[in-house]
Every structure is written in C-alpha cells, then in structure tokens.
Amino acid sequence: MSWLALWLIGLGAADLAHSVRPVRTLPGLLGATAVIVVALAADLTEGVDLAAVALIAGAVFVWDRTVRHGFGTQRAALPLSLLVLSFLLLVGFSPAASEAGGVVDAWLDATPLRWLAGLSADEALLLSGALAVQCSTGNVVVRLVLLATDTVNPARGPAHDATRTLKGGRLLGPMERLFIVGLGLAGNLAAAGIVIAAKGLLRWPELQARRDAADGPSIDEVTEYFLVGSFVSWIWALGALVVVS
Numbered sequence: 001m002s003w004l005a006l007w008l009i010g011l012g013a014a015d016l017a018h019s020v021r022p023v024r025t026l027p028g029l030l031g032a033t034a035v036i037v038v039a040l041a042a043d044l045t046e047g048v049d050l051a052a053v054a055l056i057a058g059a060v061f062v063w064d065r066t067v068r069h070g071f072g073t074q075r076a077a078l079p080l081s082l083l084v085l086s087f088l089l090l091v092g093f094s095p096a097a098s099e100a101g102g103v104v105d106a107w108l109d110a111t112p113l114r115w116l117a118g119l120s121a122d123e124a125l126l127l128s129g130a131l132a133v134q135c136s137t138g139n140v141v142v143r144l145v146l147l148a149t150d151t152v153n154p155a156r157g158p159a160h161d162a163t164r165t166l167k168g169g170r171l172l173g174p175m176e177r178l179f180i181v182g183l184g185l186a187g188n189l190a191a192a193g194i195v196i197a198a199k200g201l202l203r204w205p206e207l208q209a210r211r212d213a214a215d216g217p218s219i220d221e222v223t224e225y226f227l228v229g230s231f232v233s234w235i236w237a238l239g240a241l242v243v244v245s
Helices: 002-020 027-043 045-071 078-092 102-110 121-132 136-149 161-185 192-207 219-244
Strands: none
Touching: 002 027, 002 045, 002 078, 002 121, 002 136, 027 045, 027 078, 027 102, 045 078, 045 136, 078 136, 102 219, 121 219, 136 161, 136 219, 161 192, 161 219
16 A cells, blocks of 8 residues: 555655645655655656656655645535545556565664554555645635535634634644544544544534624534534545544
C-alpha cells in the first residue's frame, strides 16, 4: 500500500500548504514534491515504482488545480470524481507496489517510540498519510460535498451571531477527525460516539437560535449544513481508520 500512502501524504501536504499560503500552483507543487521526497526516503526506486511516483505526483498537482477551479466555478463534480478514481486505481494496483524501506525503515528500527517501532515502513507511511488528510484535505472534501449537494452555507448569509461560530469548523473539523482516528487506533472507537453526541448537544442551542430568527438562513438550512458537513467529516475519519486497519 506504499503508493496509496504516497498519494495521501501528497494530498495532505498540498491542501495544508494551500490553507497556509494559497499561492496559485505552489501548494500543488509542494504536494508533488512531498510525494517524490518520501518515495526516495522509502527507497521506492524500482522501475514500476518510479513510474507510479511520477503519476501520483502528477495526480496530486492536478487535484490541487481541480479543487481550486471547482471552488471558483462552484462545481465539485470534477475534483470529487478525481478523488474517488485515484483512490480506486491505487487500491487496485497496490499489489504491484514494492515494499517501502530505506531511511524510513531505518528510522523505525531506531525510534524509541514503542508504538511506532512495531510498524513496518509501509504501515508507518500509510498511517502518516491517513493522519495528514484529516487536516486540510478533510475540510476540502467536506466543502466539495456541501457544494455538490447545494447545501447552503450559513456563513454566507447576513451577519448573525448564531452563524458566525460555524466558521470555527475549519479548526474544529481537523481536531475532531484526528481525535476520532486516534481513539480508533487506540481500540476505543466507542468513545468516538461520545464525541459525536457531544458535538450535537453543543450545537443544539445554536440551531435553536435560528428557529425564531427573522433574517439570514432558516433553521432547516443551518441544520442541513451542520448534518451534511458533520457526517462527511465523520465518514472521512472512519474511512481513514478502515484504510490503516
């Protein structure tokens, strides 16, 4: 699964770079560079691996461009299709990938961290990629799905105290997903249900505040936005758990 791990790492790096400094093609180039650097560090230098690395780096760059174009044109079909197609192809061709090693494997052998020392290089790279895409990439996917489903973003309506807090999801979303993945890896996935329930309870007063509001989005629109965004975010985190399991 080393190729899939490289792709996830590249996506995470590109989207994180864009969230920090959205400079045209720079995030995509950084993501593609991350793919190449990690591949070399993992000694994925066989002919078939080099060809795959080149394609993966290109796919990461194209992902960054299609995402920005999708947000600019309000069309999410192309980036979402590219995401799904890339994942299916990488999973399908994963048996052809060489086993990772090199500097990554040597570091794992020398690390004092017990929970990492027992991992192979492939497992460590896959875990790194799965965690990386919980950050900015998870936010991007949530936004694309909201766009694809034409779900109203309350933050775009008239300024209102009850909807301003929704912007905090850009930070809370990654924290929530990383927490869920961490609980799952620790074998305590049931505790993730408590996190999900707690989020609903914390949002309840905010949703109720829209019931009698005369301006801005209705309670139905805010509720739909909250539910769709939350479920996509949770599915993204749980999907990462399935991949690394």
